[in-house]
Amino acid sequence: MTLSHLATEDVFVVERNDADFRAGQGMTKGLGIVFRKFRKALFGKPNSDRADTEGQFNVQYPEERLAMPEAYRNMPILLYDDATGHELCTSCFQCERICPPQVIHITQAKDPATGKPVPAAAKFVLEYDTCMSCGYCAEVCPFDAIKMDHDFELSTANHPELDVDYNRLLRPVSYYETIAPTMWSDVKEQAMKKLQNNIKRRPGDIGRDHGQKIKGGAPVAAAATPAAGAAPAAGAAKPRGPVAAIGKNMSEDKTAKLLAIRAANAAKRGGGAADAAPVAQAAPVAEAVAAAPAAASAAPTGPVAAIGQNMSEDKRAKLEAIRAAKRAERGE
Amino acid sequence: MADALTQLGFASWLSVLIASIIKVTLILVGGSVGMMFLTWYERRSISYMQDRRGPNRVGPQGLLQPISEAIKTMTKEDATPRDADKIVHFLAPVVMLGATVLSFAVIPWGRMFPVDLNAAVLFVIATGGLHSIGMMMAGWGSNNKFALLGGMRGVAQLISYEIPQVMAIIPVVLMTGSMSLQKIVEAQNDFAGLGWYVFSPVGLLGFALFFTASLAEGERTPFDIPEADSEIIAGYMTEYSGMKFAVFYLSNYMSNLAVCFVTATLYLGGGNGPGVDALGGIAGGLLSLVYFLLKSFALFFVMVLIRATVPRLRVDQLMSFAWKFLLPLVLVNILSASFWVALLRWDQQWPQLTEWFGAPSTADATNWGRLAIAIVLTLLINAGAVALIMRLTNRNVQKHLYTTDEELALGLS
């Protein structure tokens, strides 16, 4: 290696101090420093002052936790009003549109009487496994309905569990207020105003009929421990039949449910999976669970090809069901 | 123990057999438990040196961590490379562990001696030398260039550091007049159990030199060149996994334990200490064991401290350290040890000196005047030698740092 191509001033040569470099001296000094660190770490107090470079720094994670910064973002959640139980989401599809990995899937709610769309989501599915925590959805939401959660302990041995729906997405506004007070106080007023407007346009229970909600505006206990927030929702009674429980049997349950919806939509559309249609028409939604195998056998004829090949079976069915439902709504 | 069994009515050969089996079992159990404790001890103390906490989850203060690691290692896949020499590859860890366990045959635990071999000191060194065979087998049998490099480096290192190691023991052997570890421990029992060799100038220098050479023999940092993981993956252990790797690990830590035990026995008085003789019997034996373990683990702490401080040497630095630094000092130490012995015990060692210079004034009691002379003389010799070597080394270092103008002008140095 030669330095001819370098200018003289390009090279920085460290001048060594002779006195520090006598044989053995540096070693003795170094051993002394290390021993001092050992003594301080073992007998000194745990170090809380970050400016001090000696002492015990470790945070004993499961028991001790560092306070999360307010703007920390992990996974998206949906908010609902503590007092009324109404969700803030109006199914405006802004988040679904902006989501870079396209993991948000919304179905708009409809007035059963008139069939007209209502500013509320009938279904809201989010794939946590593919979500990249970019926070665009929370950024773009005009109604401040979708926010980023601080809970990061989401690991599971059951992969389909990471496709979450309303049951695991909903959090009360008071919970979000505890984890991000200033960020919420900035938007609180307008968000609540918009919600009040939307509630007026929601007939019946639409907009507050998902999962378990605490009514009456009591401060939510779940706010203290985010992980516990989802637990009561899973165990409680469900307002409507086919809402899936979270747990081991979830994927099976959900598949059946989604297939049933898909079959019903297909029947409404009148085309596509023609042989599945009569079954779906004859049976009510709850009984369509029994028809699931038949629907599954018909599935490949649908728009499956458009969906990625490496998707799991139930996810593919689910996505297909949602798309079919949307297509039906658009009146194809 | 064999005598007691014979009195119980066993045949003499049977009682010898039973006693041997019991001893071997105790040594193996003690060695492995000691090794497990050592891994925990090293990880905890080096963590605190680096402002961390180290393993503290499994069991109280993480004491059961080695057991969980052992279970983990045993459940791992035991892979052998396709083109490896299967038998040699398999035998290498066995040879390594066998050599280590052999050295435990003579190493005392406090005042308990499994076997009092006549040449016990040499035996420990010789079994340490057997490690080089295991290393060579592992390096060659793996059919991997990194393994071979590590094996060759390790063997070269072990062979060169064996010389200063053996010669650093010679002063102790001279001062004791025997190579039996038991006699060496007995000889350090003066002054109420505090007559350790390390308190004499000869023993102090010998201790430092022997411990340094032993670090190299045990491949401890800064001499961990055979398994330098940033250069040659894991050296001769590269192609080992699962239980075979665990056996290498076991052998490494057991030999580190052996090094601590031997150093404590040779220079720090073994199980001697104040109160051992006064208590006597089983209580005294237990106290000596406690003293012994304390000394050994303090030595191991120094090893860990060095590991946390000093970076790895280069191969040429390793060799020049052995031949240019350790070896001259060791030779000087032997010289001053002979002065020491001549001054303190010429009546026992060299009767002809008594003829020439007259009999020493008192035969049995400590002769303080002669002791003082011996201390001053050996201190002068040793300190002078150390100062000289340090100065020469320093000049060498500076010569390598700064090249003189003439050398630069010539482009040579």
Add this chain to the structure above:
Amino acid sequence: MNPIAIGVFIVIALLTLGSGIMVVTVRNIIHSALWLIASFIGVAALYLLMEAEFLAVVQILVYAGAVSILVLFAIMLTRQVTGEGVRVVFERWWVALLIALGLFGVIVPTLWKHGATWEEAAKLAQVGPTPVDGAANSLQVATATEIGRSFMGEYLLPFEVVSVLLLMALIGAVVIAYEERTRRRRVLTLAEELALKKRGIVEPRDAEGAVVPREAEGKVILLDSEQA
């Protein structure tokens, strides 16, 4: 008669002889060297059995620890292609076998002829000096201490001769195996090269930028980049 001693002796003898046979018959020269180590250790165990502790330890230290490693190093430094079809023994190896077997056939009957005489002598030799106080007759086998005294007394001249021999072997081995380097090379440090540059000593380069060696006061400046 001690059955353990006989059993141990037979095991050690089988180990020593078996690995000795493997040394001379195995094709792979490295395996041969490893078997040699096994044989050395067997011999050391035999010494231990014969209460020559010091010698056993020296055997392990010198033979198993040093000589065998030297042999392995030599093999690895002079490794050549070995495989099927490469002869590892001479064509007339059976002559060697005949000679060895013939020698064995001569030695062993001679030994066994004198066996009884030696047994008598051995029995006599095992009796230690008569104790003064009438205690049990105990034989003190010579230990390392006695060996040391003999070296410094009776055998001082042979001892010195052997040390001179070892020194000669040391120097001789270095002289024979030393690879003479005609040119010394040294990689300059950054600081040194910088100092060279500051003094305006820049090595000349050709069109491609490679360094051209040049004569300076009769000595060649050789830098690392010249290796190419």
Add this chain to the structure above:
Amino acid sequence: MVGSVPLVWVLTLAAGLFCIGLFGALSRRNIVGMLMGIELMLNSVNINLVAFWRYLQPTGTAGLIFAIFTIAVAAAEVAVGLAMVIAIYRARLTINADEIDTLKG
């Protein structure tokens, strides 16, 4: 050991080892192989020395001393021998005894 195993057994073992070494030294083409055979022979000689010492003159030291001399000489021999092997290999790129047939170095 001494009371149980006759001296002749040990000597027979030594003779066997000597003959094995002799066969190796005579038959191997590889010089290192020959050296290994010679090492075996030297070891068998040492066994003889130690056996005679232990059985016939256990209080003396002559047998042990000469065994140690043998070990020292063997070590010297191996060092020089292997140095020569390496030098030969450098010059000829072979260490087979029958291929090294010129007298010039």
